[in-house]
Amino acid sequence: MIRVMLPAHLRTLARTGAEVEVEVEGPVTQRSVLDALEGRYPVLRGTVRDPQTQSRRPFLRFFACEQDLSLDPPDEPLPGAVAAGAEPFMIIGALAGG
Amino acid sequence: MSGARVLVGTRKGAFVLTSDGKRERWEVSGPHFGGWEIYHVKGSPLDPNRLYASQSSGWFGQIIQRSDDGGKTWAAAGKDFVYEGVPGTHQWYDGTQHPWEFKRVWHLEPSLTDPDTVYAGIEDAALFRSTDGAATWHEMPGLRNHGKGHLWQPGAGGMCLHTIVLDPTNPERMYIAISAAGAFRTDDGGETWRPINQGLKSPYNLPDPDAEVGHCVHRIAMHPARPNTLFMQKHWDVMRSDDAGDNWREVSGNLPSDFGFPIAVHAHEPETVYVVPIKSDSEHYPPDGKLRVYRSRTGGEEWEPLTQGLPQSDCYVNVLRDAMAVDSLDECGIYFGTTGGQVYASPDGGDTWNAIVHDLPAVLSVEVQTLP
Numbered sequence: 001m002i003r004v005m006l007p008a009h010l011r012t013l014a015r016t017g018a019e020v021e022v023e024v025e026g027p028v029t030q031r032s033v034l035d036a037l038e039g040r041y042p043v044l045r046g047t048v049r050d051p052q053t054q055s056r057r058p059f060l061r062f063f064a065c066e067q068d069l070s071l072d073p074p075d076e077p078l079p080g081a082v083a084a085g086a087e088p089f090m091i092i093g094a095l096a097g098g
Numbered sequence: 099m100s101g102a103r104v105l106v107g108t109r110k111g112a113f114v115l116t117s118d119g120k121r122e123r124w125e126v127s128g129p130h131f132g133g134w135e136i137y138h139v140k141g142s143p144l145d146p147n148r149l150y151a152s153q154s155s156g157w158f159g160q161i162i163q164r165s166d167d168g169g170k171t172w173a174a175a176g177k178d179f180v181y182e183g184v185p186g187t188h189q190w191y192d193g194t195q196h197p198w199e200f201k202r203v204w205h206l207e208p209s210l211t212d213p214d215t216v217y218a219g220i221e222d223a224a225l226f227r228s229t230d231g232a233a234t235w236h237e238m239p240g241l242r243n244h245g246k247g248h249l250w251q252p253g254a255g256g257m258c259l260h261t262i263v264l265d266p267t268n269p270e271r272m273y274i275a276i277s278a279a280g281a282f283r284t285d286d287g288g289e290t291w292r293p294i295n296q297g298l299k300s301p302y303n304l305p306d307p308d309a310e311v312g313h314c315v316h317r318i319a320m321h322p323a324r325p326n327t328l329f330m331q332k333h334w335d336v337m338r339s340d341d342a343g344d345n346w347r348e349v350s351g352n353l354p355s356d357f358g359f360p361i362a363v364h365a366h367e368p369e370t371v372y373v374v375p376i377k378s379d380s381e382h383y384p385p386d387g388k389l390r391v392y393r394s395r396t397g398g399e400e401w402e403p404l405t406q407g408l409p410q411s412d413c414y415v416n417v418l419r420d421a422m423a424v425d426s427l428d429e430c431g432i433y434f435g436t437t438g439g440q441v442y443a444s445p446d447g448g449d450t451w452n453a454i455v456h457d458l459p460a461v462l463s464v465e466v467q468t469l470p
Contacts, residue, residue: 009133009158013174043174047158051178052200059157093157 002033003088007060010048010091014041019088028083030062031074048091059094102425103168103467104433105149106441107136110459112151114169116469117454121431121445124454130172131163135202138420138463141168142208142216146467150175150216150232152203160202162218164232175232179203179220182239188222189251198222198242205420207262211269219259223250223276227288238288241274246293246311253277253314253333260419261315266322273318273328273343280313281330283343294343298332317419319361321368329371329398331361331419336373338398349398354385360422364447365430369397372424372432372448374417383414391434393448407451408442415440420463427468435461 001021011018022036031054038045049056054074056062061070065079065087081087104115104124111129130136134153142148147168153161164175179200190196201221209215214231224242226235241247250257261275270287273294280295293310304312314333321327330337330346335356337346350356357378364370371394377385384390389408392401415438425431432444439458444451 007157009155013158013161043161046160046177050159052180057157057159 001085002028002036002082003085004033004037005088005090007091007093009093010044013043013047016041021085027075028078029075030069030072030078030089033078033082033089034074061092061094063090063092064088100427101469102427102431103141103146103469104423104441104443104454105139105141105169105463105465105467106435106455106458106461107139107151107420107463108435108439108459108461109135112136112139112153112169113455113458115441115454119427121427121443122452124443126455127169129459130169131161134158134161136462137203138205138465139169140206140208140465141467142213143210144208145213146469148208148213148231150206150208152206152218154202160200162203162206162232176228176234179218179224179226179235180237181224181242182237186242187248188257189249191252195248198224201256204258204260205262207264210264210266217262217264217272219262219274221256221258222252223257223259223279225259225262225274225288240284240289241282241291244282244291244293247279249311250276250279251312261318263318263320263328265320265325267325271325271342273320275315275318275330277316278314278333279311281315281318281343294339295346296344297339297346297348298337299335299348300333316359317361319363319371321363324368327368327397329361329363331358331373333357334378336361336398349394351394351399351401353392353401354390358417359419360417360434362422362424362432364432365424365426367395367430367447370395370447371398372422373401374422374434376416382416387412387414389413389415389436391432391444391448391451404444404448404451406449407444407453413438418462420465421461423464423466425466425468431466433464433466435464437461 101118106113111132113128137152139151149165151163162175163172185198187195205219207217218226263273265271282291316331328339336350338349355375390403415436422434435441437460
């Protein structure tokens with residue numbers, strides 16, 4: 001199982017706690033994890049990635065294992081600790097806006 | 099005893115304010131969707147417990163919420179607003195062409211004949227319809243394809259379709275308004291549309307007095323008993339049409355400023371109209387720091403200030419286009435919300451006012467339901 005940490009507003013929207021678990025078949029990448037997240041919580045579809053372009057929304061960032069993965073290609077494998085379920089894939093809302 | 103339920107959209111959530119028919123004591127519920135921008139909340143006229151809300155955020159995009167119990171509980175509904183076909187381009191601020199891009203839903207208008215049908219006005223301007231209670235949305239492409247969509251351009255607030263008015267006597271006829279394209283009407287249920295902007299004048303930014311599109315219409319209101327009479331608050335000028343928008347004439351009369359955003363018609367008096375004059379172009383607060391609703395009992399031209407209970411000094415809030423509504427209780431109630439977070443109510447047609455809440459986030463929209 002892959003652990004995904006959600007920002008507060010998405011926890012409320014999906015009616016979950018801070019961390020959820022999703023099952024990913026095949027390579028564990030940003031794309032496959034987010035596909036699995038949206039599959040389990042359809043209400044989150046379009047909230048992390050633009051629904052048309054599938055690109056990361058500009059005010060969100062992706063972190064794992066103390067690395068900023070936001071600019072990594074979506075099909076690049078995530079760190080082994082994420083794939084093993086030891087570390088969460090973190091979706092972070094930028095500290096911006098009023 | 100019948101009552102009123104006021105649905106308030108703010109920059110940081112939605113609030114539901116409920117009172118009995120006296121409209122003196124109010125129960126406040128909220129914030130719902132705290133932290134999210136709620137551009138609009140509106141109930142079905144056929145089923146007052148069916149509410150639709152537009153929830154959006156610069157971080158997380160667009161959500162549509164639906165309630166089937168009058169706002170006690172909510173469930174996320176469909177949020178896919180995909181333009182029909184190739185989206186094409188419209189005019190950008192610098193005169194170049196710019197692709198149509200979905201940004202948010204400004205206005206939700208439930209059908210007068212079916213609680214599962216609801217219309218959505220979006221930015222970049224287009225009209226969508228759902229016939230399954232907001233589960234799925236489909237563009238009504240005849241509007242953007244009326245022939246001059248490429249000449250529409252954004253106003254300062256974006257290129258938004260903010261007004262949807264349904265004709266209660268003719269289900270085939272509806273009106274919409276876009277900043278800054280103008281007003282449009284369909285007479286065939288939304289298949290085809292035509293601009294209805296004859297008589298609107300925008301001399302500084304639209305030198306052609308016969309320009310079909312490009313007008314910055316802020317809001318249109320109609321009394322259901324007189325569906326051919328429309329009142330419009332334009333960027334500048336308060337306008338009136340008595341032929342379903344074919345021709346407009348100015349009725350600003352003695353208003354201290356003919357700029358403003360909302361306009362509303364009394365529930366029982368089709369010639370009684372309300373506006374909130376605002377200083378423009380850049381100030382966007384009431385003239386002289388006095389928050390005054392102006393009422394005309396003559397369908398325009400002659401206006402009287404309504405001040406009792408409203409701040410008459412040092413008031414510098416704005417009242418946005420979707421932030422005024424009327425109930426249909428025996429004595430018509432008028433409501434409006436401000437960017438300072440107050441929602442004012444008048445239970446007597448505007449003669450006296452009270453702030454029913456003082457300190458909400460900036461108010462984006464106000465709707466009211468008259469409860470049985």
